[in-house]
Amino acid sequence: MAFAGTNISLSQPDITQKLTERIDDLKQKIAAWGKRIRRFTERSRRFNQNRLFQSDQKRLYKSLERPEVCGAGPGPDQANTVAFWRGLWSEPVNHSEGPWTEVVASQCASITPMDPVIITPDDVAEAVRRAPNWKSPGLDGLHHYWLKGFMVCHAVLARQFQEALNQKSLPSLFTTGITHLVPKDQYSKSKVDSDDHKTGVTGQYYSVVNVTRIPFRKLSVNENHSRILRL
Numbered sequence: 001m002a003f004a005g006t007n008i009s010l011s012q013p014d015i016t017q018k019l020t021e022r023i024d025d026l027k028q029k030i031a032a033w034g035k036r037i038r039r040f041t042e043r044s045r046r047f048n049q050n051r052l053f054q055s056d057q058k059r060l061y062k063s064l065e066r067p068e069v070c071g072a073g074p075g076p077d078q079a080n081t082v083a084f085w086r087g088l089w090s091e092p093v094n095h096s097e098g099p100w101t102e103v104v105a106s107q108c109a110s111i112t113p114m115d116p117v118i119i120t121p122d123d124v125a126e127a128v129r130r131a132p133n134w135k136s137p138g139l140d141g142l143h144h145y146w147l148k149g150f151m152v153c154h155a156v157l158a159r160q161f162q163e164a165l166n167q168k169s170l171p172s173l174f175t176t177g178i179t180h181l182v183p184k185d186q187y188s189k190s191k192v193d194s195d196d197h198k199t200g201v202t203g204q205y206y207s208v209v210n211v212t213r214i215p216f217r218k219l220s221v222n223e224n225h226s227r228i229l230r231l
Contacts, residue, residue, distance in 0.1 A: 058134045085179050117218050119162045121154040127213045128154070140173075161214065 052060040131144040147153060164170050 056134075057132050089179070114219075117165060117215050119158045119165065119214055121151075121158045123214045123217075124154040124157045124161070125151065126217075130213070165215065 049060060052063075128144055128147045131147075133145040133148070134143050137143050147157075164174070
């Protein structure tokens with residue numbers, strides 16, 4: 001009697017050794033295939049999540065919810081929570097300009113200055129069109145979906161964005177967001193008072209997203225035209 005696909009027969013004198021070698025060989029193949037399957041599954045999961053994030057963030061976040069971590073119990077201390085996140089978002093930051101900025105400025109001295117940015121209703125419409133429909137809103141509670149439909153608002157927003165750009169300052173409402181605390185894992189249920197075991201999900205005012213997206217697109221066009229990135 002021989003094993004199908006092999007040269008092993010029960011009548012061979014060294015059958016025990018050959019069976020042991022064959023079993024070890026099959027175990028290694030199974031382990032290798034298992035690793036390949038796990039890598040493929042993980043890659044497929046990341047790919048699908050990335051694609052879903054681009055098309056429907058609300059559905060992605062819904063799929064990531066874990067009901068077991070949403071247990072009942074005492075909530076975090078409000079004063080400590082506010083102090084913790086205020087230290088992250090509200091404290092002034094002093095940026096130090098390194099010497100490399102002077103080097104870059106000297107290298108860019110010969111580049112033709114960019115024309116002043118003029119924001120039009122069409123620019124607002126394009127920025128809103130690319131924005132997610134139902135991403136968590138800021139203090140205004142307004143989703144991008146409504147801005148896509150109420151196109152009469154685009155001219156007003158274009159004027160407001162242009163004023164902010166000319167004055168080189170943004171209203172505080174534009175840079176104010178709402179931070180929601182979400183437990184990271186099951187262990188966080190017993191650590192409700194510890195902000196180290198929570199993830200902050202911040203919803204920002206919709207306009208700050210658009211007012212930065214519009215100049216960024218125009219800057220990208222100018223960079224490509226002037227070929228600045230070659231420096």
